[in-house]
Amino acid sequence: MGTNVEASNQPNSSEDANVSTVEKKPAVVFVLGGPGSGKGTQCANIVQQFGYTHLSAGDLLRAEIESGSENGTMIDNMINEGQIVPSEVTIKLLQRAMEESGNDKFLIDGFPRNEENRASFENLIRIEPEFILFFVCPEEEMERRLLCRNQGRKDDNIEAIRKRFKVFLESSLPVISYYDAMGKVFKINAARPVEDVFESVKSIFDKAD
Ligand code: UP5
Ligand code: MG
Numbered sequence: 001m002g003t004n005v006e007a008s009n010q011p012n013s014s015e016d017a018n019v020s021t022v023e024k025k026p027a028v029v030f031v032l033g034g035p036g037s038g039k040g041t042q043c044a045n046i047v048q049q050f051g052y053t054h055l056s057a058g059d060l061l062r063a064e065i066e067s068g069s070e071n072g073t074m075i076d077n078m079i080n081e082g083q084i085v086p087s088e089v090t091i092k093l094l095q096r097a098m099e100e101s102g103n104d105k106f107l108i109d110g111f112p113r114n115e116e117n118r119a120s121f122e123n124l125i126r127i128e129p130e131f132i133l134f135f136v137c138p139e140e141e142m143e144r145r146l147l148c149r150n151q152g153r154k155d156d157n158i159e160a161i162r163k164r165f166k167v168f169l170e171s172s173l174p175v176i177s178y179y180d181a182m183g184k185v186f187k188i189n190a191a192r193p194v195e196d197v198f199e200s201v202k203s204i205f206d207k208a209d
Contacts, residue, residue: 061090087116087120
């Protein structure tokens with residue numbers, strides 16, 4: 001029982017490899033897509049129907065700022081500029097949340113966002129994602145949604161939104177291409193009503209179950 005999330009300081013010895021085969025590794029699905037494509041909205045629905053634990057990397061980082069952590073100011077500045085927080089910070093938060101959840105299936109939403117995130121997760125956590133959901137949505141629609149969201153997110157203003165779009169295209173799309181080349185990406189047209197998008201999502205999880 002329990003979640004076997006690799007500790008970041010464990011050596012990669014064959015002995016460890018034997019230990020990990022005894023305890024089953026958790027299942028991880030990465031949920032990716034541009035800012036406002038509907039990652040969080042769809043994850044909430046998946047949790048209800050399929051029993052995953054939803055871990056939004058952005059939510060974990062925002063909670064870290066709120067907690068008054070020593071990294072808070074750095075994270076806050078980076079989010080306001082749409083930049084990607086160093087992997088070690090984000091991965092520590094993800095790892096802790098996975099361990100605390102007691103679950104063994106996770107939706108990791110909004111991570112990995114660049115090659116460094118991806119490689120660090122692979123090296124430190126050592127879990128291969130089962131598959132990747134990629135929500136595809138035109139920028140105009142994402143921009144409209146974010147400007148209407150009204151949930152007090154400091155990065156939901158037009159300057160920050162444009163920066164987030166740029167970082168997504170330059171840094172995050174290559175990660176999706178990497179997994180696409182491995183045949184692990186399910187592309188979903190996210191420019192439809194929430195319920196229609198979820199129908200597509202559901203059929204993927206139904207098959208994976
Ligand atoms: N909405 C949703 N679906 C809709 C639909 N089908 N039709 C109409 N409206 C729809 O949705 C956004 C809004 O659209 C909501 O009002 C919703 O009701 C509506 P949501 O589900 O929240 O979209 P989501 O894709 O989750 O948008 P979000 O803004 O959260 O995406 P981002 O990727 O920009 O934000 P995230 O929180 O992941 O990251 C924020 C920042 O944190 C990053 O820019 C970065 O600075 C930092 N970060 C890191 O550095 N590292 C990380 O690993 C993660 C984040
Ligand atoms: Mg989100």
